Structure formats: structure tokens, C-alpha cells
Amino acid sequence: MTSSEKLSIEKSVPGRRGIWFAKASRPAADWLPHHVLRRVPPRLPEMAESEVVRHYTRLSQLNYCLDTHFYPLGSCTMKHNPRANEEVAALEGFAAAHPCAPETAVQGTLEVLFRLERLLCELTGLAAFTLQPAAGAHGEFTGILVAAAFHRARGDRKRKEILVADSSHGTNPASAALGGFAVRTVASRADGRLDLDALRMALGPQTAMVMLTVPNTLGLFERQIREIAEATHAVGALLYMDGANFNALMGLAKPADFGVDILHLNLHKSFSTPHGGGGPGSGPVGVQARLAKFLPVPRVVEKNGRFKLQTRCPGSIGRMRSFAGNVGVILKAYAYLRGHDALRLRSVAENAILNANYVRARLKDLYPAAVDEPCLHECVLRTEPEKMNGLKTLDVAKRLLDHGFHAPTIYFPLIVHEALMIEPTETETRETLEAFVSALRAIHAEALSDPEKVKTAPHDLPVRRLDELAAARNPNVAWG
Amino acid sequence: MTSSEKLSIEKSVPGRRGIWFAKASRPAADWLPHHVLRRVPPRLPEMAESEVVRHYTRLSQLNYCLDTHFYPLGSCTMKHNPRANEEVAALEGFAAAHPCAPETAVQGTLEVLFRLERLLCELTGLAAFTLQPAAGAHGEFTGILVAAAFHRARGDRKRKEILVADSSHGTNPASAALGGFAVRTVASRADGRLDLDALRMALGPQTAMVMLTVPNTLGLFERQIREIAEATHAVGALLYMDGANFNALMGLAKPADFGVDILHLNLHKSFSTPHGGGGPGSGPVGVQARLAKFLPVPRVVEKNGRFKLQTRCPGSIGRMRSFAGNVGVILKAYAYLRGHDALRLRSVAENAILNANYVRARLKDLYPAAVDEPCLHECVLRTEPEKMNGLKTLDVAKRLLDHGFHAPTIYFPLIVHEALMIEPTETETRETLEAFVSALRAIHAEALSDPEKVKTAPHDLPVRRLDELAAARNPNVAWG
Amino acid sequence: MYSSHTATDREEMLRAIGVASLDDLLAQIPGDLRAAHFEWPPALSEPELMAHAHALAARNQPLACFAGAGAQDHFVPAAVKALIRRGEFLTAYTPYQAEASQGTLQAIYEFQSSICALYGMDAANASLYDGATALAEAVSAAARITGRNKILLPESLHPEWREVLKTYFGAKGEPVLETISCPTGRLDVSAMEARLDETVAAVVVATPNFFGLLEDAPVLAERAHGRGALVVAVADPVSLGVLEAPGHWGADFAVGEGQGLGNPLNYGGPYLGLLACRKAHMRHIPGRICGLTTDADGRRGFVLTLQAREQHIRRERAASNICSNEALCALAATIHLALLGPAGLKEMAELCLDKAHRLAEQAAAVPGFRLCFDGPFFNEFVLECPVPAERVRRALLKRGLLAGVPLGRYVTTRKHSLLVCVTEQRTEEECERFVAALGDFAP
Amino acid sequence: MYSSHTATDREEMLRAIGVASLDDLLAQIPGDLRAAHFEWPPALSEPELMAHAHALAARNQPLACFAGAGAQDHFVPAAVKALIRRGEFLTAYTPYQAEASQGTLQAIYEFQSSICALYGMDAANASLYDGATALAEAVSAAARITGRNKILLPESLHPEWREVLKTYFGAKGEPVLETISCPTGRLDVSAMEARLDETVAAVVVATPNFFGLLEDAPVLAERAHGRGALVVAVADPVSLGVLEAPGHWGADFAVGEGQGLGNPLNYGGPYLGLLACRKAHMRHIPGRICGLTTDADGRRGFVLTLQAREQHIRRERAASNICSNEALCALAATIHLALLGPAGLKEMAELCLDKAHRLAEQAAAVPGFRLCFDGPFFNEFVLECPVPAERVRRALLKRGLLAGVPLGRYVTTRKHSLLVCVTEQRTEEECERFVAALGDFAP
Ligand SMILES: Cc1ncc(COP(=O)(O)O)c(C=O)c1O
Numbered sequence A, B: 001m002t003s004s005e006k007l008s009i010e011k012s013v014p015g016r017r018g019i020w021f022a023k024a025s026r027p028a029a030d031w032l033p034h035h036v037l038r039r040v041p042p043r044l045p046e047m048a049e050s051e052v053v054r055h056y057t058r059l060s061q062l063n064y065c066l067d068t069h070f071y072p073l074g075s076c077t078m079k080h081n082p083r084a085n086e087e088v089a090a091l092e093g094f095a096a097a098h099p100c101a102p103e104t105a106v107q108g109t110l111e112v113l114f115r116l117e118r119l120l121c122e123l124t125g126l127a128a129f130t131l132q133p134a135a136g137a138h139g140e141f142t143g144i145l146v147a148a149a150f151h152r153a154r155g156d157r158k159r160k161e162i163l164v165a166d167s168s169h170g171t172n173p174a175s176a177a178l179g180g181f182a183v184r185t186v187a188s189r190a191d192g193r194l195d196l197d198a199l200r201m202a203l204g205p206q207t208a209m210v211m212l213t214v215p216n217t218l219g220l221f222e223r224q225i226r227e228i229a230e231a232t233h234a235v236g237a238l239l240y241m242d243g244a245n246f247n248a249l250m251g252l253a254k255p256a257d258f259g260v261d262i263l264h265l266n267l268h269k270s271f272s273t274p275h276g277g278g279g280p281g282s283g284p285v286g287v288q289a290r291l292a293k294f295l296p297v298p299r300v301v302e303k304n305g306r307f308k309l310q311t312r313c314p315g316s317i318g319r320m321r322s323f324a325g326n327v328g329v330i331l332k333a334y335a336y337l338r339g340h341d342a343l344r345l346r347s348v349a350e351n352a353i354l355n356a357n358y359v360r361a362r363l364k365d366l367y368p369a370a371v372d373e374p375c376l377h378e379c380v381l382r383t384e385p386e387k388m389n390g391l392k393t394l395d396v397a398k399r400l401l402d403h404g405f406h407a408p409t410i411y412f413p414l415i416v417h418e419a420l421m422i423e424p425t426e427t428e429t430r431e432t433l434e435a436f437v438s439a440l441r442a443i444h445a446e447a448l449s450d451p452e453k454v455k456t457a458p459h460d461l462p463v464r465r466l467d468e469l470a471a472a473r474n475p476n477v478a479w480g
Numbered sequence C, D: 001m002y003s004s005h006t007a008t009d010r011e012e013m014l015r016a017i018g019v020a021s022l023d024d025l026l027a028q029i030p031g032d033l034r035a036a037h038f039e040w041p042p043a044l045s046e047p048e049l050m051a052h053a054h055a056l057a058a059r060n061q062p063l064a065c066f067a068g069a070g071a072q073d074h075f076v077p078a079a080v081k082a083l084i085r086r087g088e089f090l091t092a093y094t095p096y097q098a099e100a101s102q103g104t105l106q107a108i109y110e111f112q113s114s115i116c117a118l119y120g121m122d123a124a125n126a127s128l129y130d131g132a133t134a135l136a137e138a139v140s141a142a143a144r145i146t147g148r149n150k151i152l153l154p155e156s157l158h159p160e161w162r163e164v165l166k167t168y169f170g171a172k173g174e175p176v177l178e179t180i181s182c183p184t185g186r187l188d189v190s191a192m193e194a195r196l197d198e199t200v201a202a203v204v205v206a207t208p209n210f211f212g213l214l215e216d217a218p219v220l221a222e223r224a225h226g227r228g229a230l231v232v233a234v235a236d237p238v239s240l241g242v243l244e245a246p247g248h249w250g251a252d253f254a255v256g257e258g259q260g261l262g263n264p265l266n267y268g269g270p271y272l273g274l275l276a277c278r279k280a281h282m283r284h285i286p287g288r289i290c291g292l293t294t295d296a297d298g299r300r301g302f303v304l305t306l307q308a309r310e311q312h313i314r315r316e317r318a319a320s321n322i323c324s325n326e327a328l329c330a331l332a333a334t335i336h337l338a339l340l341g342p343a344g345l346k347e348m349a350e351l352c353l354d355k356a357h358r359l360a361e362q363a364a365a366v367p368g369f370r371l372c373f374d375g376p377f378f379n380e381f382v383l384e385c386p387v388p389a390e391r392v393r394r395a396l397l398k399r400g401l402l403a404g405v406p407l408g409r410y411v412t413t414r415k416h417s418l419l420v421c422v423t424e425q426r427t428e429e430e431c432e433r434f435v436a437a438l439g440d441f442a443p
């Protein structure tokens, strides 16, 4: 019922206040020299609480979200965010804990950190975890620094290269570069898996690490992962697994068994913590035992039922950020995992896989699958412009919004032309999937009967298609 | 972005679960005889948590609410609900308190009850308050029973009649009838005030009480209230003030000074507790000292800084409901009042009055005021069908919804033809009022240029005009 | 700051109104009726207010709750809390403008339906203040419907509910309330029959009753009907996960305290009055009722209906004076029931039943203690103590346990009786602590 | 239950897919790579989970917090909490489909604008992980822009932030970090000038610095610019309610930890990395940026923009690897700043300043205690204790006070120094308790 909203600053009226404080006993000028004091007050909106509440409530209603819409964003695992998680994380005892409080005063939080690390170890088969990374990309960077430290510790300073699959997420090469490595891309085969021969060709004494996404961004399992691991290890390199797609393996398989040395998980994906419109996330990193000492500080340790933070860990790559991690997110993931036993964990993966295959099976006649075989947690389909009056994936995606569905991820992975990457997750019902399928089928029909309608979509949203080029050409990024 | 939603039961799928519990050690049949056990399970929806969250989130979006829309419902005082109030009431210490806990274990809650009673006494000038009534009407009923007890205690059993103004809220006569009284209606004068002569005519030894709304439902102060009180008291009757419109008097005047004997307040109106789509409310009743002993039990009393609940109070009318009152609501009103000092309290009333007069002044050329003089917290305007192509208040109200405003109260008070009763409250900004004025002016113009558009409104809401007659003729009130 | 006007706003608005000062707008309030002075504490800023509230809340003692007596410590799922605090529900008014309130209205329809399903009835309203006032309203409707004037109330009904009925009908003098004593803790069929005459409008049958016991409801209902009286059932909605629904054993009206469905204890309120009835009586019940209808385009929609019963239309001839009700508590119950479904409700009820029976067994095995009454019960029972129950409660309080409600509070002859309630929330450990603490009183 | 499929669902879906069993779908995972067994605790139902969580949370000690060092106990208004937990914000993804995400996007635009206003800058991004990583990103951008390779870090910068920079750049070996010692607690202008050469890409100026002290920022900036180096300011956003904005004293980049704006302490995260810069550098900063544009009908709308900087487009040549950020924390800050406005922020900052200075005076007046450093400070100060600071902290802990952060944790030579922080949250009574407790250590 809302269609647009002024900016907060446009609602500002001098003198209005949304919150006030008791008066200070003395003004700033009494305590500080004049020259350090602010001359011009910041141009912030002046609004009453009532207006602030109304403004942001209305803004919120201009959003699609998981709580209102199916959100089949491939690679993002937009599963339901159980509300109990939120309540756990908000408990005053957890929320009010200062990160420099002595360990005796924060045993509850430390116990959660410790226990979650153990649960993640069990889930993945790896020996040690750090919960410090703030997101997946941060976890990748952490893993890359661990690899660098590992090679350095062995005196091996020639490993300057990291290999990534051409289907990998952009953060993989970007993180590798951030770590100071040269990035070499390895091609995928027509079946969507890494080309083992190409990998073997690329591997050498210069290779520090191979980064692989499992299942990969096509929703497929790297069948030859054992061989990949062996080849990688044979040249003295490490195998990194991007575990952002871990939903497909939850309770089914332990990556340590694949030969993986380092992996990151995305708690804000597979572990049901909400995405918040872009974050916060949490990207724990797990490693095999021989790499544990390189993990960042602080480390949580237990001794006789008491928990401590260790900051002096010889070998550690150091600190990746301030303090111990995104504890508010970590608490939610811990709550989520404790709601499961081994059987339920497994059904997470099973139902995620079932749902992806269901969508794939019901759509592949109109939107062919990038690779024609069962997928795991997500399927990558293609739009065929030649059979749809020239309409492209972007058009289909925008039209889906009119049909009441968030669009899938599009144009990713980069190796698939006109990709529609659909990840339903296990928490969606068959009815929802079927409605989504119907919408995509209806759009296919619309493409033939009324292509203009599709091309100019969306029609029923707060705004129509937005001019991204103009935005980038003359950036207006603040009200100034 | 949502327009309608299936019923929960229509989304039900056998076997789905939104919450589960640990298993009982033994089934019910082990503890209870077979014949008391339920044979057919209740037909409740079976849904996953994800579906329940999505269902009710979507439903919520089919609503207008104060957090999204200006809600100028006359007589309802839809002012902003400060969010701190909600947080106060939800504090675990308050929320978890059992009503039968011994007083030593609930000193915090009892202190709030006690303090709020004292604050309300100070605000109104009355001697004693009960917080037990669950809403305004419940407060009226309480006050009426107090009056009955008062007369009975004096051995005066002939007072069978209660006088109410013709402009009064429907709950006034209904409450009087519930108390076993005959109801006699007293007319208002053309200036919207009670006709003092008519009142004098009606008063007599049979009169138990006069119920007056101050300011009345036309938003006007009963200028002759002192005379009314005197006349009432002269025949031995009591004066009741319906204080649901107390927002206009907050910090400005004390009803005890008017000669009022009994009054109720609506915490869910003047005291900023949210309305919740219909409740819960809270309708405290205050009385002059000589009536205090008749108030319902339990009563909160203080002794040496300790608080107790008194249940044995000779003279009390008894219990109006279970336990001490709608404590969750009471906490919010207490929080609200503590955010004010005397000056701020007064500005509540002042700004409420300012806003109502602003709207009145800006609209009265097109929508004449029922009484042509400044109003207090609300103004009652009229639609003139003869100047609007025959369109009525109902049409204007429905069309307002399309313009992004909740409609005012309509066809009330009953003594005004085609009434539009507008109460902006003090928390609305001038910009909002101005936008509202513009909408009403625009609708007036539409009535001339495109009456059909107005007559068939709303057009932009989840549904169009609903068939109320059909609903009442063949009631379908449950999915069965 | 809650008011939003700045000084400039006020000036400009006064100018637009055409008056010189605010005082001009207040002219109608005679000067001598204005108050010059309010004794008022200084305003607390939000941080100060929260600190003050935290300090007050901390003066309430956290306790493991074994008290019931009309208010039970049931689990409130996080999703319930999260959804009912959405502004769109929380800050909406009663759905007077149906087209702008379909969310609230549909939720009410779902509430009514869920309550009907639970109680085995055909119609329900959008909620009443609490269980006690719901009973008053039901009894009053029964009198109207039957044209009879007497209500039979068993002693096994919550004494405070009986008090509420007395308050409600005392001044008016009708209907007349007659209490049937229940020495065994249950309503005896012949004791009831003895009082049944053609002036009896309704018999109230509470099951589980105040003592937690289950009444012989089908028989009671059959006999009452035999004499033309209506039967008003009182039943805890949670118990209906395992117990037969009132509509199925013959009740004409069913009422209950709905707090246990998604609402916290809150020291007694806001709670949730449930009222359901058979179709025939639908036009006699009080309060808001939501009905299904269609819009101008034939689409399904919801409206408040049967308003001719209500005060704003009928004034002194209305079925009741109720206006604002407990909508948000009803929404909490609706959402909770949708989360539970029939299986979840059963699971929850079975846990209550099981835990209560285990504790009853263990407590009664402590020397000096015994169960006061025989007969099947749900999740409350009366424990007879070797010392005044008040002493037992005080002792357990020191161990962080709210042991129950001493019945001496209601009946002077029952000073040694403790009404104990066990919900799904009570842990094994808490129950063990409870039993261990009783041990101190063993002779 | 989080998965919604019933057994029937699964069967029917398998049939629709055309496979006999789920195992057929798993065929691509070689059998020997499946895990047969997980050592996993039993599943907790929601009530059990909440009980477990409450028990854990209760193992954290509630304390009046006088600790800062990069995380401060500021008040979070109720409206902030209520609004950020709305599902429409909480459960949305990064706004990839702009038309369906205008709410998130506009809020980001408002966030960027508010941060620019606070810091006196032209552009800001949608948030980074925290203050420390924001500094790493800014420094890295400065090196890219200037083509120079050295960063000067004062010792007065948070030691853990310096550690983060070392971790970030250590493996790559660039930019090179050089620390300037600050024996007076502040960055000495001539000490900085001595290190300034044409290889210096940026000088980091933290003010208030780690010790709470204000640097002579304008002079430092002027000298750095004189040698062609950029200036990266680090500043607590709350302090900017009273202190001059970095953009106004000459900084080219400004970063800060935004936690204090509407986000709870949360034992260290999620926090909020702020990064703002002058217009000229806009295309060099990392992370999401929201820009204003128009739609096909010419209406205003918002999109993610300048994406050519980002990893999903540029991959290994991207400005940074960041993808998910701290959007919801940024939203909290945006809403908080809208509630505060310039006047509220000033009031809050003045309270912090005032309370800190009063406590500093009183603490330094306790025999044996003194302030470690001279010079103006905001709301943190270093208290030199007559005994190891760790002992003071332990003693105050027993009185429910978290006295501060002992600096021995960072610098072995500073075992007697306690970094104390006072926010608007600390009451008179708590401060008095603090001072009284120090009295125990007076010689
Ligand atoms: C496969 C994959 N890897 C890595 C990432 C990066 O994770 P984050 O956004 O948490 O930094 C993502 C997230 O989009 C992803 O899908």
C-alpha cells in the first residue's frame, strides 16, 4: 500500500527530536579547547520518534523479503530464519557482554563459541575452526593467509599462485589477490565439473592452493574431488573448499573426507542466520590438524570446563578483525544446530536437494538445465532468447517480481550463458515451488504472447526498471 | 506488494509442524480414562514455522496502521506508541510474574501499579484509582457499580435511572443497562453541549448518576460542567465523566475540580498504549474520596515502602475480572507518563488541540464544522451530499483510503448528520495534517469532477467495497 | 520527544487557524477549571526510563512457576512474539474500515475458527477481556436465550470467577447465582439434579475444574438439557489437546481463559477471554465478530458483522457493553495454534499431563503429603500438606520455586491445601527440587 | 520443525522428478565420500533450546561497563531495535533486484549520507566488517590511489587494529606499515614529519586515539598533505557530536567503528565498519555503494552502483574481496542517527564527555591514582594505578563493575595502566561506586 517514500532528510524540520538525553552538567566547551570543537553540526534529519518509526516502517514495506516472498537466489541459501535464533542472540546476558570483559565474566558466550566450533568440526570432519571471520569472503581471505603461513613456515616461498575454477564465486579470486597471490583460472568441463586434466597442467611448485566450491556454483558435486585433492597435494599445494554451498552436504558428508585442507562456511546461508539486507554474516574457517596453529587469534580453549581466549598463539596469522567474531550471528547458528539431531541435519540437505531437483524437473523443458543431470541444492537453468522472442534472463527475472517471486540469481556462474540460478532451500513447501514453477512457465508463455510486457517489467512494483548506467555515470551517493 | 492471502487452514498440509516438544514419558491414555480423551483432533492448520511467519507477515501487510498511516479516528486518540513502552512491558521480570505470586516476589510490579495510581490521581485530582478494568467500557461498568454501591450503602434504593447525553459513546448507555439501570437520554443543544435545562428536567430522586463525556464527542468542552455537577449533586446523584477524551485535558485541568465524582480513562488512547487491532486496553477508574471504599478488589496499598494487594475491602463492589488488571498495558502507560514532566504533559493537550483546530480551520469551507467554534482535541465536520453530487460521508471515507489515509470516524456522534469525526492527536506533524487536508480537498473536487470514482472507492486497496449485508444475512464466522 | 511540533510549527499553525495564541483555542475551558499546578516527577529520558524499568523489574523475583489457578506458565514461541509486535498488527485500531484492515480481520476469522475447532463449536467472537468475564457474558446470554433467570455454579469453579459473576450481576439482581457445593472436589450429578428446575437458565460445568479435576461432563450436560437448561462449559484450551471438546460432550456455550495460548503471565493481564457457542446462539453473543463476505468484484474479504448486537448500534439494548477487547492476545493465540496444529497441541497437552501426574505421584509419596482429591485431573492437583500451605510456599520460594497457590486464600477451611500446576515448561530438575523441598516438612 | 516436507510430499516430489528415491539424486556424491555417522547431541525443542540459552546467558556476569577500547556501551533506543527486526529488513538479501528492494536501498543511501554528514565527507559505502578492517581497506585504497607503498601508523592507534593491518598486508608484503611511537600518548608532529617521505601513501590519524586523547589533527593533516601523503582519519562517530569532523580538518579518508550507533556490545560483533572519503576517491573504495537514479517513468529510485569495483565483476582485480557486509548494523546506525539528529547526537556526546571528565577528575584525586597522559580527551582516559591494573579490575568486578581495559594486555610496560571509558549510560551512582572502590588501593 506504499509506493515510495521521501528521504529522511526531506522530512527533516529544524528543532524536531526523536530522542533526548539528560543534560550534561557542563557543556563541551568547558572541558575541551575551542579549536577541537565541531563548528558546523552534521546534516542529519531532525524527526520525531513517530516520524522515524513511520519512515522506516514504510521503507521496509518497499522490500521483498524471505518473510513475505519465496527468494530462490542461487548461491545464497535463503532458507527460513527461525525466530528462536533471534531471541537467543538478543538475550541481555549475551548482548551486553563487552569483548574485553575478563573471561570469568563471559563464560556463557565463550562456551557457545567453543561448542559451535566443536559442532562445526564434527559436521565437516575438520580438526579446528575459527569463528572470527565476519563473512564468507573474509573466511576465504583467512584461509588464504593460513595457506600462505603454512608454506612460509615450511620455508617454501615460491608458491605465488592460487588456482580457482572458472565457475567460482568472485570472492575466490578476489580473496586470493588480496593475499598477494597470482590467480590462475582453471576451466570447467561441459559437465560443469573442474577439468582435472587442465588442473593437472596448471598445478606445479608455484601452486600454493586450489580453491574449489563444493558443491560448485552449478549445484553439482565435484565427483573427482579425491583425485583433485591427490593431484593438489602431490605438488605440495593445499586444497581449499568454498563451503558457502554447504547446505547440500549438511549431515551427509564430511569435507575432510574429500581431502579438503581448509574450508569456510557461511553461517548466514547454510546455518539459517538472516541476511539483514546484506549482512552481518559470519564465515567460520575450518582446517586439518596440521594447519590449526595458523588460525587467527583469539582462539577459544577449554580447560576443566572453564573457557578462555588465547591470543598468544605462535604460528597464528594474527588478527583478522577486532575481537572474536560476529558473536550475534554465531549465537543464531549455534541455536539452529542445537535444534537438530543427526537425522534432522541430514534431512536439511536431502530436502534442499529434493527441492532443487523438483524445480529443475518441472522447468527444464522450457528453461534447459546448464548440465543435464540431477543437481544438488540448486539448479542452473538457461533462458533461450531465440525461443522467447529475444527476451533475456534479465527480462524473465524482472517479470518474476510482478508474479510475486523474488528473482533467482542471474548471469552467474559466469560460464553459463543467460543463467538462471535457482536455490529453493529445504524450507520451502511443494506448493510454493509449484507456484514458482507456474510463474516461470507463465512468463515463457507471455514471452510469446506479449513480449513487451515482459521486456518492460516490472510493472507492479514501487518502481519500474531503474537506470543503472545513469547511476554509475553521475554517482549521487549521499544527500550532501 | 501483497493483495490477498489464503486462510491458514487452506495452506494446511497434514503432517506439517511449526513447533514440537520433547516427548512425554507416557501418553495421555496411560494417565486418564479413555472416555475423557479427545476423539477427533481439532481442525487447526498444519504448517511449518516458515509458513506461519510468511502467512502472518503477509496478512499484516494488508493492514493500515499507525506505524504506516495517519489514523485520524475521532474518539480513538490514535497517537504514536513510543517503542520504549513496549520494551518496558516485555521485560522478563514483569512478563514472567504469576498473578498469584506472593507479594514479596512481585514488589516491582506492585510498585508500578501503585505509582501509576498516584500519577493518575494527580492528573485528575481524584482521590483513588483502580487499574483493574480491562477497557473503557469495563471502566464505565465499574463506575456504575460503584455508584450503585454508593447509593445502596446509604440505603437509597430508588435510584434506578442513569442519564446520558445523546452525543455519548454507545458504551455509556450499554454499561448503564448492564448495571441494571434504566437509561434516559438527555439532548444536546445546537452548540453541541448538554442542554442544562433538559438535564434539570430529567434529574430527580430516581437519578443515580449523570454520565458526561468531557470533552464531549464533538470535541467540545462542557462549559457548564460546574452547573451540571451542582444540579446533579443537588438531587443526590453522582456525576460520571467518560474520560476517554482525556487527551484534551492532559496537564491542563483536573476533572475533580469540575465536580466529577467518578471517571474512567483509556490508557490505550490518551496514554499511548497501542490498540493492537482492537485491544488489549485498560480503563482505570478514579473516584472522589468518599467513593474510594467501593472500588473493586484487589487494591494496591503501600506500607513503609512495601507494596501489598488488599482483597478484603469492606464496601468494595468486588472483583470485575480475574487478577489485578491488564498489567502489560499498565506498564506501558506508566512508562509513557514517566517520560513527561508537567510542562510536557501540558504540551500533549496543547498540541492535540492545535492539530484538531488546524484541520478544522483548513477544511471547514468544504466540510462545515458541526459546531462553528474552536474545538479541543477533535473536530466534527460534515459532508454535504447536496453539494457533492449526492456523495456521502461513507464515500468520502472510502476514497480517503485510496489517498493513503485511514478514514476518520464516521456517522458518530449520532446527533450530527453525515459526521466526519477527526482526531489528529498531538504526535502528527503539520506536514501530515496538511497532506490529509489536501486529500480531503481533492476528494471534494473529485466529487464534482468524477463522482463515480469516489462512490466506488476504494480502488487501490487489497479489496474493494465489501458486502456487509451479505455477511450479516448469512454469517460465515468460522471455517468449520 | 513524543510531540513533534517546534515553536515555529505552533506559530504558523496558529496563524493558519486565525488565532493569536493557544489560549484562544482553550477559551471554552473556564479559567477556574484549569489546573495551575501538577505535582509531577521530572521527565525521564529514554535511557533513564529504561534504567528505572530494569530496576523495578529486578524487584520481581524470578521463580520456577508451579502456580496455576487461572494463569499458567506455558511456552510462548519466538515466532508468536515476533509477529504480534509487527507495527501493522500492534498499532492498528479495531478494523472499522474493513478494506484497510483485511489483515486484522482475516486473523480474527482464523482466531474464531481455531477456537471453534478447539471447543467443538460453530461460532466464536473476536475475544473478551478474560475467562472470568467471558463466563459472565455467556451466562448472561444463556439467561436471555432461555428467558430463565437462575444460574447454577459449582463450587469447583474458580472462586474468583464466581466473585466476578457476583459483581457483574449483583447490582442488577439477575440472573440469580446459585452455588452447588462440591465436597469431593467435583460436581456431583445428583447434587446438580436436585437444584435443576425450570428457572435454571444454565449450568456451568468447568472441566478441568478449579482443582484440576475432570468433571463427568457428558452426564451433567445430558441431565441439564433434560430440564431445558443450557450448559456453559469452562475449559482450559490447552487441555483440549487431549480432552474431549465441550461441543462434543454437549455444551451449548464454551468459555475459557486463553492466556496459555501464546500470552505471558504478565501478573494477570492482558489475558484472553474465549467464548464459543452453537450456531443457534450466534446472534446472542457479545463482542466483535468477523464474517466472511465478498467485495464489489466478488473477491473474498472479511468484515465485522452482526453489529446489531453491539453497543454502538443498539446502545442500552445491546447484548453487552464491550467495545475494545483483547485482539492482540487473540492474535497471539491464533499464531500459536497455527504453529502447534493438532499434533503440537496434543504433544504440549500430553507433556503437561505427564509432568503433572509424575510430580503428583512423587509429592504424594513424601511422608505427610497426599493428594486432596480422587479422580482424573489434567495438569493441576491439590496437595494436602502436613503444615499450612503458606509455609510450604514460603520455604520453596527461598529455593526459587513458586510452589503453587495456597487454597486458604479462597477457603478458610483449606489452609493446608496447595493447588499445584505443572506445565510443559517445568523441568525434571525443578520437579526434583520441588519434591526434595517438601521433604523438609515430612514429620 | 524447519523443513516442511512430509513423507507424502517427498514421495510425490520424487515421482514428479522421475526418480525412485532420494538416493538417486545423491548418486553424484561417491558413496565413500558420504559420512555414515555424526556425533551429535539430541535435538532440542524450542522450549528446551530457550532454557539452554537462558542458562548459558546467565553464565555471563552483568556488569556496569567502563570498558571501551573499540567497543562502547551506548544506549540503543527501543525504536531502533523494533525497526531493524522487521522481517522486511531482517530477512531480505543484498538488494540485487533493485525494484524489489527499494526499502533496503534507500536506507543504505540514507546511511551513506548520514556517515558523510558525520565525517564531513562526500562519499561512503554501505558498510564494512568493522572499524579495523575498514582501516585496512582505506589504507589499501590510499596506496592504490597514490601509487605509494608505505603507511605510517601512530602507536596511539588501537593496537589490535594495527595487528589487523599487519595480518591483512603481511602475506602480500605491501603496503609496508611503519609505526611511529607516541610516548606522550599522542602523535607528535615532528616525529611524524621525520618519517614522511615520498614513499608514504598515507598517514593514519586516530582522534580520539586509542588512549582517548585528541590529536593535533589539522596540523598533522597539513604536514602530511605537504609531502603528498593522504590522511586517513580514524574517529569514533559518537565523538563527532562535539568534535570537528575529519573532513573539516583535512582528512582524505575517514573510518570508524560504528558499533556505538545503535548496536549492542555483543561480545565484539557484529559491528559496523564505517568508511567515507572525498569525492575524488569514490571509485577506489571497496564494498557496496548505493546510488540515486530514476526509473523508466522518471521516478526517483535507488540501485547498487559503481559495481565495476567489486569482486563479482572484477574478480581478482577488484578493489576488495568484500561481498556480504554489515547491512543490518548500518540500518541500526541510520535509524539511530535519524532519532538523534544533530542536537541529540551533540547531547549524547556531551554527556559522554562530561561524565568521563568528572570521573577522571575524581579517580585521579584518589591517592595513588593519576591520569597517565596530559591533553584533551573525549570519553576514554588512561588511569595510572598504584597496583597492577589487572588487580583493580578484579576488585571492581566483585562490585559489579567492569573497570576498564588493563593496558598490560597490549603493552608489557603498561601493567599499571587502565583504559577507562565512560558513556552516557553510566550513572552517578556507578561512578561513585567506581571511585569508592579505587579507594581500597590508596596507599
Ligand atoms: C559460493 C560463494 N562463495 C563465497 C561467497 C561470499 O560470502 P560472503 O558474501 O559472506 O562474503 C558467496 C556469497 O555470496 C558464495 O555464494
Ligand SMILES: Cc1ncc(COP(=O)(O)O)c(C=O)c1O
Residues within 6 Å of the ligand: B075, B076, B135, B136, B137, B138, B169, B171, B172, B213, B217, B242, B244, B245, B266, B281, B282, B283, C322, C323, C324
Ligand atoms: C468516548 C468513549 N467512551 C468510551 C469508549 C469505550 O472504551 P473501550 O473501547 O476501551 O471499551 C470509547 C472508545 O471507543 C470512547 O471513545
